[in-house]
Amino acid sequence: MQLSYPLPRSPSGKAYQYSPNPSAPPRLFLIGDAPETRAISEEHRLAIRREPGPGQTVCPYSGFVADDDEFIHFSDIEAVKKQVAWEATADVEDHIADLAKNFNRRQGKGGLISIKMDFKPSRRPRPLAIREDLLRELTCNVCAREYAVYAIALFCPDCGAPGYGQHFEREVELVREQVALADAQDEAGRPETAYRLMGNAHEDVLTAFETALKTIYRHLVREGLPDKAEGLLKKKTVGNAFQNIGRGRSLFKEIGIDPFHVLSEDDLELLRLNIEKRHVIGHNLGIADEHYVELTQSDQPGETVRLIGGEIERFAALCLRVVLDLEKSLLPGPPDTHEQTS
Ligand SMILES: [Zn+2]
Structure with a gap:
């Protein structure tokens, strides 16, 4: 029955x-x-x-x-x-x-x-x-x-x-909504709330980007290097490496991929700057420290780091380009047909 x-x-x-x-x-x-x-x-x-x-x-x-x-x-x-x-x-x-x-x-x-x-x-x-x-x-x-x-x-x-890129597109959409909320607060005469919301939106871009890189890295290591996966994916080895362009890049090197090859030098600089910004906003309540000032050569120490909605969206767009390019490595079939040309 x-x-x-x-x-x-x-x-x-x-x-x-x-x-x-x-x-x-x-x-x-x-x-x-x-x-x-x-x-x-x-x-x-x-x-x-x-x-x-x-x-x-x-x-x-x-x-x-x-x-x-x-x-x-x-x-x-x-x-x-x-x-x-x-x-x-x-x-x-x-x-x-x-x-x-x-x-x-x-x-x-x-x-x-x-x-x-x-x-x-x-x-x-x-x-x-x-x-x-x-x-x-x-x-x-x-x-x-x-x-x-x-x-x-x-x-x-x-x-x-692959649905990986679609996920990040959703993240970018959410960030745009957050920026719009922040703008509305600013126009309503609440600059402090606006700044806080902008800061959160900015931070979310980096968190989403870090998660996206980590997720695909784990997958590609398990698929491509199953024997070495356990060692390569140790918490100690990966940690927060993807919050840093250089360290992220050297991890991906293990699987023969340069995740940032789609970005120009200027793009990379903007990405690097925004990652630094995130640390200032996240850990220093938005007050630029000397290290940050040295890096940007613009804001004065002690000044609140300028956060502009448009800049956050550019940051998110750069991350999206990296993610959409990485997505190609998830296509089925023999891996050599989709190999990156960097
Ligand atoms: Zn489907």
Whole structure:
């Protein structure tokens, strides 16, 4: 006998999935609907790992491909068990209630002894499974599948096309919104609040960039150098190296990639300056120290570091260029076909 139960869904209509790959934390993601008819455009053919649709799923955190069944979330298995148990109990109770009714009907009236069978069903409510949405909701640019992941992921769970750049585009969008909020505060005569919001937006660019670099680095090391991965990915080795262009670059060298090769010298200088700025804003409440002044040759020590929305957006745009170029290393197929030309 085969029963099928619909999986519990989140408010936005997505089902839980759990990557069978143990080295793909946090493993949980959600998968939603896709348009009934989908066509992969010719230009996207090279980006997909599988024809989208049922059969197999791609782990969005690691690119690991396995049968759909292997991605079933343990809490959904529990939910189905509870559902089956509940229905079985309800069936048994219905049956006993019928027996009792028949028994009572068969009892003659007016005898010396009267027996009545009374049966009270438990009437337990149908078990309810609650599924929550995740913050980061995306629709794949290639196959139009809706999905949700924690923070940052590398691939679409349906077609397996890289979704890494799309994540960073979302970060840039959020930063633009923060800058707009800051501008509005400034115009409303609240410069201090505006400055604080600008500072946060600026900091978020660097945090997102650092996370993006770290995430793809981990993945590429595991894929390309599995024997050396444990050593290379040690916390002590990676640490906050990606907050620094030179240190980040030397880590990527291990896998033959220069993440910054798409940037000109001027771009790199702007990136470097903004990374320094972040340290001043984050650790010194925006007061330029001597080291910063030496670096920028503009602000005077003690002056509040000037933060302009446009500059933050330029910083974010530079980071996005790096991320979109790195995304090419996630394309399927023999790695030598996508090798960088730096
Ligand atoms: Zn897709």
